[in-house]
Each structure stands twice: as structure tokens, then as C-alpha cells.
Amino acid sequence: LAKTTQPISMDSYEGQEVNITCSHNNIATNDYITWYQQFPSQGPRFIIQGYKTKVTNEVASLFIPADRKSSTLSLPRVSLSDTAVYYCLVGDTNSNSGYALNFGKGTSLLVTP
């Protein structure tokens, strides 16, 4: 499983755009990049997933350069409720037997007024 590296913590004010970058130098050809959000005492919640270039959904965008050795999660106009831990993970999502996610330390985002 590819190891990921992301900042331990980030601070932001409400209404700002937040970009969290994750490094995954050993990503394999079949690996997808998936981001999760976790609030205290809750399970991780899926945010977005991508393989290359850019992916956008209703809550975030994911930017992946051509070499796929890193990715950036972009949260537009964050609110106080976006305060959480964000995890970047890589793995082969199409593995028929499923795949275990190797969670790193994640990025603790604090949004203040």
C-alpha cells in the first residue's frame, strides 16, 4: 500500500478556500486517490475520489498532476462545520477482494470565525 504524507494541521478562517496537499510518491498504476473526513467519535466519511487530472463534486475538488505523486484536496469557502480531520489514502479500489486502507495521521483542519 502506498504511503501518504500530509500536513499534520492547518488553520483557516470561515469563507476561505482551503487546499490540503498529500504526497504519495509510490502510488501504483491501479491505485485511486481517496479523501475522507472524520469528525470526533464518528467513522470517516467519503469526500472525493480520483485517478488523474481534476475531479469535482458538490463539496470539494481534487487536483491530481500528471505524475500522480501528489494530490490536492480543495475545499471552497469553508465553514466552522468543516473543522475535522482529513485523510488522504491510495489503493486499488477495483480489487475484487476489497482493499484495506492504510490511514496516515491525517490533517487536522481548524476553521475559526
Add this chain to the structure above:
Amino acid sequence: GAVVSQHPSWVICKSGTSVKIECRSLDFQATTMFWYRQFPKQSLMLMATSNEGSKATYEQGVEKDKFLINHASLTLSTLTVTSAHPEDSSFYICSARDPGQLNQPQHFGDGTRLSIL
């Protein structure tokens, strides 16, 4: 979308008792489910892989006789913490993905907070 349900959400019990935690896939069949443990202010740590119809695969350092896993159906995996002690107090989370669809991520249950007195 895929939903994973975990029950109970909170358990408090005396030292020495056994506790069973259920993980269900609500709208898909999961041949594989995963169990994680998370201590306060730490990341999730994979404990074991639950395989339907066969034995679970445990990560190094996880006692298989302590943490019994049963995956008797395609929608249910159970984790039983046997003879629980205070050091077993933690947040236990399961996950699964829908193998019938391509490029689907893992979905997680809401976790079970286990407190052993």
C-alpha cells in the same frame, strides 16, 4: 449510495465481559469487510480483514483469540471482544465497499465506542 451500519454505537461494560459489535452493509453484499481501532487523537489502525465464509485475516500484533471475527453472511460481520479489559477501551470502526461496482470507495460505519470499567 452504499451504506454501512454499525451497532451498537456505545457500549459500557465491566471488565471480563465479552462484547459483540455488528457491521452491516445495508444495500450491497460485501464479501470483505475491514475492522479498525482508533485510540484518542490517533489515526485508524487496521485490525483485521473479515472474509465471508472463511477465516479472518489479522494484522500483526492483533490477538485473534481476543478479537473474534465472524462473517457468516454477505451483509454482516461481527467483532467480539472477549474478556474485555480497560486497555481494550477504544473506538472500533468497520468498513466495506460494494464489489459489484467499479471504482467504488470504502464506506465506513459510524463506529462503536467501547468503554471497559
